[in-house]
Amino acid sequence: MTRVIAIANQKGGTGKTTTAVNLAAGLARGVDNGKRVLLIDADPQANATAVFLGVAFAAGPRQPGADTVYEVIMGNAEAEQVIKTVKLDASERSPEASLDVLPAHLELAAAELELVPAFERERKLRQALEPILDRYHFVVIDCPPSLGLLTVNGLMAASEVIIPVEPGFFPLIGLRLLQRTIEMVKRANPALRISGVIPTMVDRTALTRDTQDQLAESFGELLLPTIPRRVSIGEAHAAGQDIFAYDGRGESARAFAHLLKEVIRRG
Numbered sequence: 001m002t003r004v005i006a007i008a009n010q011k012g013g014t015g016k017t018t019t020a021v022n023l024a025a026g027l028a029r030g031v032d033n034g035k036r037v038l039l040i041d042a043d044p045q046a047n048a049t050a051v052f053l054g055v056a057f058a059a060g061p062r063q064p065g066a067d068t069v070y071e072v073i074m075g076n077a078e079a080e081q082v083i084k085t086v087k088l089d090a091s092e093r094s095p096e097a098s099l100d101v102l103p104a105h106l107e108l109a110a111a112e113l114e115l116v117p118a119f120e121r122e123r124k125l126r127q128a129l130e131p132i133l134d135r136y137h138f139v140v141i142d143c144p145p146s147l148g149l150l151t152v153n154g155l156m157a158a159s160e161v162i163i164p165v166e167p168g169f170f171p172l173i174g175l176r177l178l179q180r181t182i183e184m185v186k187r188a189n190p191a192l193r194i195s196g197v198i199p200t201m202v203d204r205t206a207l208t209r210d211t212q213d214q215l216a217e218s219f220g221e222l223l224l225p226t227i228p229r230r231v232s233i234g235e236a237h238a239a240g241q242d243i244f245a246y247d248g249r250g251e252s253a254r255a256f257a258h259l260l261k262e263v264i265r266r267g
Contacts, residue, residue, distance in 0.1 A: 007019050008178065009178060022243050035135065038140070040069060058103070078131075082103070084101050161195065166201040167207045167211040171211070196224040198225070202227060203229045230251060
């Protein structure tokens, strides 16, 4: 059965896209059963798309025929026709691999308004994915940093949610709101569950320790391995690579490898 994992947090700057990019790439590097991994960029910032397909695709003038998740959600294109397959460079620990990407463009922001009057507006992404889901072992959805209709579409399409949380007081407040939204979505999508909470941008400050303590108290076994705050992660994005290809033996790659093992184990 396909695991559809939404990476969600309504607050920006939590490492959401970093988590989606490296989780999807790491899963793609480990798939050996004939199925593939699909990364869906449902964030109008289109940062995940920029990593794998370039800034010009994500934010430049639209090229003729270069449809995106926007057209898929609005029912103007089939997901199968829009998906791009990208090559993941070999790393020190894994060979070359491939990842399917359902890309976004900055114009996706318009979908929030255009979906408002649409019939079954919260199910558009789920309906679009149904014909292709059985081709994939994992689908990873990078949701927007908001609780609007695009995020609700991501949650409605998902079977589980992973929540990245950076150190601080305000992220913990926002986390409560996200939990309430997930509970509301579960009324229409009972299969949805929170499968993990990831402490991201972890350093040695007292604020980080306090945040982790509060997360551990609130979420217990749902707490996933931490991701450190390291320059190499941003450098990998700028280079158009996942962390495993960019710095396969570095601390960040080891942290994501640990995270991957735990995500897979919880399946």
